[in-house]
Amino acid sequence: MFTTPFDYRNAHSVQDVIEWLQEDPDNTKILAGGHSLLPLMKLRLSTVSHLIDIGQIPELQGIVLSDNELRIGAFTRYVQLVRDPSVALAAPLVAEAARVIGDLQVRNRGTIGGSLCHADPAADLPAALLALGAELEIAGPAGKRREDIDSFFLAPFITTLAPGEVLTAIRIPRIAQGARSIYLKRPHLASGYPIIGVAAWVVLRDAQVDSCRIAITGIGSVPFRAFSAEQMLVGQTFTRDVILRAAEQVASDQSFDDDDDGYKANLCRVYVTRALAALGNQG
Amino acid sequence: MSVTMTVNGTTITRSVEPRTLLVHFLRDEAGLTGTHVGCDTSQCGACTVLLNGDAVKSCTVLAVQANGAEVVTIEGLEQEVLHPVQQGFWEKHGLQCGFCTPGAMLTASYLLSTNPHPSETDIRDALDGLLCRCTGYETIVRSVQRAQEIMDERQTEERETKIG
Ligand SMILES: Cc1cc2nc3c(=O)[nH]c(=O)nc-3n(C[C@H](O)[C@H](O)[C@H](O)COP(=O)(O)OP(=O)(O)OC[C@H]3O[C@@H](n4cnc5c(N)ncnc54)[C@H](O)[C@@H]3O)c2cc1C
Ligand code: FES
Ligand code: FES
Numbered sequence: 001m002f003t004t005p006f007d008y009r010n011a012h013s014v015q016d017v018i019e020w021l022q023e024d025p026d027n028t029k030i031l032a033g034g035h036s037l038l039p040l041m042k043l044r045l046s047t048v049s050h051l052i053d054i055g056q057i058p059e060l061q062g063i064v065l066s067d068n069e070l071r072i073g074a075f076t077r078y079v080q081l082v083r084d085p086s087v088a089l090a091a092p093l094v095a096e097a098a099r100v101i102g103d104l105q106v107r108n109r110g111t112i113g114g115s116l117c118h119a120d121p122a123a124d125l126p127a128a129l130l131a132l133g134a135e136l137e138i139a140g141p142a143g144k145r146r147e148d149i150d151s152f153f154l155a156p157f158i159t160t161l162a163p164g165e166v167l168t169a170i171r172i173p174r175i176a177q178g179a180r181s182i183y184l185k186r187p188h189l190a191s192g193y194p195i196i197g198v199a200a201w202v203v204l205r206d207a208q209v210d211s212c213r214i215a216i217t218g219i220g221s222v223p224f225r226a227f228s229a230e231q232m233l234v235g236q237t238f239t240r241d242v243i244l245r246a247a248e249q250v251a252s253d254q255s256f257d258d259d260d261d262g263y264k265a266n267l268c269r270v271y272v273t274r275a276l277a278a279l280g281n282q283g
Numbered sequence: 284m285s286v287t288m289t290v291n292g293t294t295i296t297r298s299v300e301p302r303t304l305l306v307h308f309l310r311d312e313a314g315l316t317g318t319h320v321g322c323d324t325s326q327c328g329a330c331t332v333l334l335n336g337d338a339v340k341s342c343t344v345l346a347v348q349a350n351g352a353e354v355v356t357i358e359g360l361e362q363e364v365l366h367p368v369q370q371g372f373w374e375k376h377g378l379q380c381g382f383c384t385p386g387a388m389l390t391a392s393y394l395l396s397t398n399p400h401p402s403e404t405d406i407r408d409a410l411d412g413l414l415c416r417c418t419g420y421e422t423i424v425r426s427v428q429r430a431q432e433i434m435d436e437r438q439t440e441e442r443e444t445k446i447g
Pocket of ligand 2: 319320321322323324325326327328329330331340341342343
């Protein structure tokens with residue numbers, strides 16, 4: 001299958017990308033790993049006149065760990081997230097989620113920035129990045145801005161990224177000392193995408209929850225945080241009962257589309273319970 | 284657009300449309316038809332090649348994205364003797380119709396290059412992106428296990444010849 005014809009430019013700096021995007025913003029797309037965009041273009045679900053390849057821009061690459069945060073360039077491939085020692089140290093949840101994306105060949109091409117900007121409601125990484133409180137670095141014609149990931153996803157395949165803007169990096173605060181974390185995914189048997197993916201971490205002090213976060217992908221129209229369950233958990237002893245109540249809270253807070261039979265709500269309850277119970281058993 | 288890449292050690296330059304997929308560049312421009320198009324929708328892995336050493340689905344990469352890169356296809360796996368993966372597939376009957384085999388072999392060779400002693404789980408995990416329409420998965424797994432032994436055997440032999 002062939003895409004419709006387009007012209008192709010290989011950018012060498014973020015400045016190139018911003019300038020070129022402005023020439024014809026409605027018909028231009030950024031090409032990162034290409035593992036969402038090219039399949040769509042081949043099926044002609046997306047027609048693009050100009051592609052800007054961001055694969056060779058040094059500013060968009062690399063993983064840097066500082067005292068309090070990890071900075072990941074937007075054009076960092078999943079395989080690098082899986083292998084990088086500083087990701088394993090400061091944000092193991094990101095490596096754990098990246099490890100179960102698609103298959104080995106997909107992980108060799110797909111990028112963290114592509115996954116976020118594509119905003120597939122069934123993408124894996126958003127759950128991990130929401131749970132870790134990531135912040136996004138974005139560059140555009142008006143300059144640079146930062147955005148909390150909590151407000152980034154607006155609807156399926158729609159983010160706050162304006163035409164002409166580029167995601168340049170993802171900043172992740174170092175996970176709290178002693179935190180236990182997990183990404184639990186139920187893959188769709190055919191597609192491999194999550195039907196549900198639960199990212200969670202907890203810090204326990206004397207069996208009590210000191211702090212925690214839960215984020216869920218796959219099952220809602222956008223990936224979401226389970227704010228009220230998080231609040232409910234803090235200060236509680238991390239018992240089976242408390243976990244079940246938290247899971248119930250997550251499921252009842254959400255109204256899932258097309259869920260008359262309650263399948264999604266139940267799946268949500270079961271997977272949050274399993275994820276939290278697994279955290280209880282760690283350590 | 285002019286695209287230059289090194290395919291199995293030979294540098295080739297062609298002028299192609301930007302929408303040319305890597306798999307078509309390899310088959311139609313380089314004349315290497317060992318790389319198969321199975322699904323053409325990024326699912327089956329038959330089109331897997333090594334791009335700068337990494338296993339990728341060449342139906343989901345533009346030829347222009349591989350400009351300047353080193354590519355290895357199934358035709359480039361054999362050196363003076365069969366590649367351990369080829370030998371392993373031969374001995375353990377890792378292929379039936381052979382359609383998925385080029386992708387299976389390149390995926391297996393990538394696995395062994397990054398993890399020389401994979402567990403059975405590692406092997407099955409690595410082959411997740413490969414669909415074998417003949418469903419010969421068990422023998423493919425055994426072939427990769429055999430390939431790993433052959434790699435070890437060849438290394439031992441090499442060491443012994445050097446000492447001897
Ligand atoms: C067989 C298969 C299985 C898959 N399974 C999974 C799975 O299980 N879980 C999962 O999460 N994903 C899965 N994916 C999707 C995969 O993760 C994609 O790689 C990812 O969604 C997109 O990343 P990319 O780098 O390939 O982006 P591209 O496809 O290149 O781009 C995607 C979109 O984002 C835009 N974009 C990319 N980078 C930027 C940037 N820096 N700034 C602004 N805009 C940008 C592009 O313009 C485009 O609109 C699968 C894909 C395939 C082909
Ligand atoms: S032909 Fe490329 S993945 Fe099937
Ligand atoms: S051997 Fe026939 S498709 Fe795999």
